[in-house]
Amino acid sequence: METAVAKTKTSLWSGGRSPFNVSYGKMMMWFFLMSDSFTFGAFLISYGSIRSSLNQWVDHNYVFNEFPFTNGANLPLAFVSLMTFILIFSSVTMVLAVHAGHKMDQKGVEKWLFLTILGGLAFLGSQAYEWTDLITSQHEVLVNGMIQHWGTTVSHNPWGPDVMFHGQQIATPGPVAFGGYFFGITGFHGFHVFTGVIINTIMLIKTRRGDFSKRGHYEMIEKAGLYWHFVDLVWVFVFLCFYLI
């Protein structure tokens, strides 16, 4: 038994094959994703570090309570959960596209890739709505003894703690860092989704042209799939850091 194990180990590293049992392209995609996860990790941890260095932050259930076509009803978490479900679902369609690729099923790859692209576009649209709403809706805030109306931007945060002003409870400016971190990190993630949609569109075109059938394998779909799942993975953590805790 022991000798058998030793033998496999030598043959794994004695050349002629990948010791990791994956192709060069997939391995490099994994390495890229690893470096990307450290980029996102650095952003999110920097956010956590600043947030824990301040006595107050914002109440996310109050900041993110908007849902389209509800006329400003108070629905905390609702819209962002919709975005999360969209992204999880597009992840499933992507993994089904990869599976269809394994089976050399061109029609299947086309169908599932198309649905994945639709999911990505739906997510981007939702994010555009969310950003527009945050930036353009105005909130009362007490600045230097005067009531002003602020939107949420990288330089303005109207979500600070309340004070009493002429018998009225009114918000004060919150930490400026909130807007920068929120728009910076969700924007960087949104940019990844956008890139993913473009990559998937190129893959769809190449599949339709029959490039992969001619090549004899659909490994490109697998690599695009890895990237797409990574985007979903990052969203899981962005969702945690900005909307849940």
Add this chain to the structure above:
Amino acid sequence: MPSEVTIPLPKTEADVLHIKRIWKAFWVLLVLTILELSLGLLIYNIDLGADPNEHLVLAIKGAICIFTLAKAFYIISIFMHLGDEIRNMVMIIALPMTLFIWFITAFISDGASYRNLRNTDGGSRTYKEQKEQYHHPLVYPAEKSEKRLN
């Protein structure tokens, strides 16, 4: 140029199992997300109360973090197929990720230390934490809709 559509390989028993596993992972992710959301709404409702229990809120947030890690595990191991790779491959991705343990611990405690130093002027005075009251939309229902720019 019309492309020639190759005939797909026949569907085997392994494929049926694989597809089943994908959908199972999807349902697990969905249930975990719904759990996270209900805990998030629970925090929201606790915060609405007059004197929210901060330790309870912190414990719920910890539970949400654990659910998130479980979701990450499912996405990586099943959707990204890392669970199907050989041990060498799993380790070369998983081991560098353990750096995050140091990364998170160091930087969050750094932030907390900075907060403490600032609040106490480097330890020269005591700091009494104040309870902040945030505007809650339930109390002011008209607040949001009135102040639209357009």
